[in-house]
Amino acid sequence: MDHLATCKKILNSKKDVVCMLAPSFVADYDYPEVIYRIRALGFNTVVELTFGAKMTNLTYYSILKDDIDRTWIASPCPTLVNLIRVKYPHLIRNLMPAHSPMGCMSFICKKIYPKYKQVFIGPCLTKKIEAQELGGIDSALTYKELDQLFTDYKIPEKITARKYLKTFDKFYNDYTKIYPVSGGLSATLHSNKILKKKDILIGDDMKEVTKIFDGFKDGWYKHYKFLDLLTCDGGCIGGIGMAGHFPVKQRKKRIFKYRDYAQRYEKDLGRSGKKLHVKGIDFKRKFE
Numbered sequence: 001m002d003h004l005a006t007c008k009k010i011l012n013s014k015k016d017v018v019c020m021l022a023p024s025f026v027a028d029y030d031y032p033e034v035i036y037r038i039r040a041l042g043f044n045t046v047v048e049l050t051f052g053a054k055m056t057n058l059t060y061y062s063i064l065k066d067d068i069d070r071t072w073i074a075s076p077c078p079t080l081v082n083l084i085r086v087k088y089p090h091l092i093r094n095l096m097p098a099h100s101p102m103g104c105m106s107f108i109c110k111k112i113y114p115k116y117k118q119v120f121i122g123p124c125l126t127k128k129i130e131a132q133e134l135g136g137i138d139s140a141l142t143y144k145e146l147d148q149l150f151t152d153y154k155i156p157e158k159i160t161a162r163k164y165l166k167t168f169d170k171f172y173n174d175y176t177k178i179y180p181v182s183g184g185l186s187a188t189l190h191s192n193k194i195l196k197k198k199d200i201l202i203g204d205d206m207k208e209v210t211k212i213f214d215g216f217k218d219g220w221y222k223h224y225k226f227l228d229l230l231t232c233d234g235g236c237i238g239g240i241g242m243a244g245h246f247p248v249k250q251r252k253k254r255i256f257k258y259r260d261y262a263q264r265y266e267k268d269l270g271r272s273g274k275k276l277h278v279k280g281i282d283f284k285r286k287f288e
């Protein structure tokens, strides 16, 4: 499936469409200008994946708080999931049976914007595979492809038309904005009542992840209870679909700066998602 062509078809049809933007966007673009540019492309609603990330975390917490009988492996990275499926099928039972922030946000958007088409935009190539597995999401693009859209639709860097000058729509979460940085998931899990620091292992890049998977014995990796692993160097900010507008060194800083800005200035804009907004949605997922 050609996700870029599908997205263009949706935009040209003028149908209602929600853009689900990964929080790593700020490692590639300036905020809020990029949101205005996305609206100028024809997306009438733009949400950030951060509320989905909060739901991923809450689902993890609900699993971890019961007896831990194995080393659990965080599962939001489709490359990691597919690596396990192909090379380490015995570890499928260790994958956290919960949807990724993209999957959770897709369910949330289905509830809030039921008739809208859904387009995900992020730094990841393998999210295209996950999107196809889940259904619901019509197109999954990378930031490189977002740049292509900006070029093809002749969207200027600076937007002045008033109708586009609006930041994110509901729902939204501030502290999970650091999710795309290695260790961002466990740092926002709020798990200190159930996991000690020594129970969690953080890792990134394929080599490290493979070495860890090779070292599993009888469902456990050493003494660890939870592995927060991503396969790209530094986390999703090192994803292959990043447009690369800022050097790798600056990306992490930009993520934290944006998180701090949101916590300071955007906390009380009435867009923060609460548990009651997702009542009735099941965020658990079975891996096969």
Ligand code: SF4
Binding pocket: 076, 077, 078, 079, 080, 123, 124, 125, 126, 127, 230, 231, 232, 235, 236, 237, 238, 239, 240
């Ligand atoms: S770590 Fe890389 S492959 Fe994994 S979800 Fe992030 S961008 Fe995608």
